[in-house]
Amino acid sequence: MATLAVTGHMDLTEGSVPLVRAALRELLQAHREGLVGVSCIAAGSDSLFAEAVVEAGGRLVVVIPSEDYRAAKVKPDHAVVFDRLVASAAEVLVIPHATANREAYETANKMLLERADRLVAVWNGEPPSGKGGGTADVVIEAREAGIPVDVVWPAGAARRA
Numbered sequence: 070m071a072t073l074a075v076t077g078h079m080d081l082t083e084g085s086v087p088l089v090r091a092a093l094r095e096l097l098q099a100h101r102e103g104l105v106g107v108s109c110i111a112a113g114s115d116s117l118f119a120e121a122v123v124e125a126g127g128r129l130v131v132v133i134p135s136e137d138y139r140a141a142k143v144k145p146d147h148a149v150v151f152d153r154l155v156a157s158a159a160e161v162l163v164i165p166h167a168t169a170n171r172e173a174y175e176t177a178n179k180m181l182l183e184r185a186d187r188l189v190a191v192w193n194g195e196p197p198s199g200k201g202g203g204t205a206d207v208v209i210e211a212r213e214a215g216i217p218v219d220v221v222w223p224a225g226a227a228r229r230a
Contacts, residue, residue, distance in 0.1 A: 070103030072185055075191070077118070077190060077192060077204055079114065081191075088225050093191070096189065097121050097122065105129075105130060106119060108132070112146075118189060123157050187217045188208070188219070190204060192220055208220075
């Protein structure tokens with residue numbers, strides 16, 4: 070049994086979505102037996118990973134960064150996917166932060182790493198922005214904690230400008 074957590078870019082280009090989806094499906098094939106996926110189900114990489122976990126028959130654990138996250142941060146174009154993934158989850162953990170902010174995201178990222186045997190990073194390899202809580206920051210934290218990191222960034226993937 071393997072517990073894989075995800076971190077990744079939210080701002081994938083439209084053309085990147087099928088590339089990343091296919092790469093995630095391929096990666097999860099090696100972990101199908103007893104697969105547990107942990108995700109914050111944000112738009113982009115997190116949700117693509119969560120969908121792939123569910124499709125593979127895995128157990129989805131959703132980490133929601135704050136009590137107001139759904140109302141404050143989930144955009145209308147992502148709401149249907151977000152709600153479907155929450156409904157599909159075997160477990161939903163809501164971080165006890167009243168508002169979605171950098172501290173809430175960093176706490177959620179720590180929870181992801183605490184539960185992870187491996188980290189899947191949908192990441193273009195760029196260094197941290199300096200704001201904290203981003204994909205590169207989580208990769209660094211995982212590596213410092215000795216958690217293996219599988220980087221997923223297929224040829225042709227890109228972020229929106």
